[in-house]
Amino acid sequence: MSQDDLKKAAAEAALVHVRDGMRLGLGTGSTARPFVDAVGRLVAEGLNVVCVPTSEATAEQARGLNIPLSTLDETPHLDVTVDGADELDSQLRLIKGGGGALLREKIVASASAEMVVIADSSKRVDMLGAFALPIEVVQFGAQVTAGKVVGILNELSLRPDVRQRQGASGPFITDGGNFIYDCHLEQLPNPEELALALQAQTGVVEHGLFIGLAARAYVASAEGVEELVA
Numbered sequence: 001m002s003q004d005d006l007k008k009a010a011a012e013a014a015l016v017h018v019r020d021g022m023r024l025g026l027g028t029g030s031t032a033r034p035f036v037d038a039v040g041r042l043v044a045e046g047l048n049v050v051c052v053p054t055s056e057a058t059a060e061q062a063r064g065l066n067i068p069l070s071t072l073d074e075t076p077h078l079d080v081t082v083d084g085a086d087e088l089d090s091q092l093r094l095i096k097g098g099g100g101a102l103l104r105e106k107i108v109a110s111a112s113a114e115m116v117v118i119a120d121s122s123k124r125v126d127m128l129g130a131f132a133l134p135i136e137v138v139q140f141g142a143q144v145t146a147g148k149v150v151g152i153l154n155e156l157s158l159r160p161d162v163r164q165r166q167g168a169s170g171p172f173i174t175d176g177g178n179f180i181y182d183c184h185l186e187q188l189p190n191p192e193e194l195a196l197a198l199q200a201q202t203g204v205v206e207h208g209l210f211i212g213l214a215a216r217a218y219v220a221s222a223e224g225v226e227e228l229v230a
Contacts, residue, residue: 001222004034006120007084010220011035013227014082014118020048023075025108026062027083028055028101031118035082040065050075054083054108055101056175078112085117085217086131086208088124092117092217092230093191097134097208100165100174106206106213114215121221129188134165134208135198136178145203146181152197158185178205 001009011034018024018039026036036058043049043066050070053059062069083105087095094117096102109115137145146162153160161184165172172180188194195209217228 003120003122006220007031007118008034009225010118010120010218011038013218013220013225014116015042017080017082017114017116018042018047018049022049022079023070023077024049024051025078025081025083025112026051026053026058026067027081028053028058028105029084029099031084031120032058032082033061035118036061036065036067040067043067052078052108054081054105055099057099057101072107072111076111078108080114080116081109081112082116082118083109085119085123085210087128088117088119088214088217088219089126089128090228092214092228093128094210094214095128095131095133095208096210097136097180098131100134100172100180102134102208103136103174103176103178103206106210109210109213115213117214117217119217119219121219124219127187127189128191129185132182132184133188135181135183136174136176136205136207137181137203138178138205141203142179145201148201149181149183149198149204152194152201153183153185156190156194156197158188158194160185176205
């Protein structure tokens, strides 16, 4: 099976959580995309749902599929959010944000009764950190904030290589108008400690550590789809 096939298998498995009348959070990224396609198929067959997208890209995809959309202001309590992950460990701690939507993804996940993760088996790791951890910062004083982040990482002996994310024509800018710095760490033995330190840093809008949010995950491999529960 190709990686795309595995992503589709995980997405299809998560459909068990979609029921008529639900309020759904729609994730962002290459694994969330087939899930949005699947929801669009069910909507075309008569499913009645209201969805909140986690990015402008997902909103555009959903509109093209005639999926009814809302905002968190209009629909502040969601039943379930289904989203991908860049890494997940056995405790369903995640690194997310490779696509740059980490802030909205975390807001939507936090507004949901349950977060369900879909992934192919390459995203499952024994220890987080091989995938670069994205940190979203406000544009004003961004380099100063990035320097403070490097200091935090050094204090935690994480030996960081921190790089500002670039887009096609300059610095990458998120849907919220912020910059992203990607922190290449290799290993992250205590993600909770780092998450707390980053949350306390002025100028940091959000980080890509999703801890205590995912309730279950569907991880697809050549052997099938495995369900993991936190």
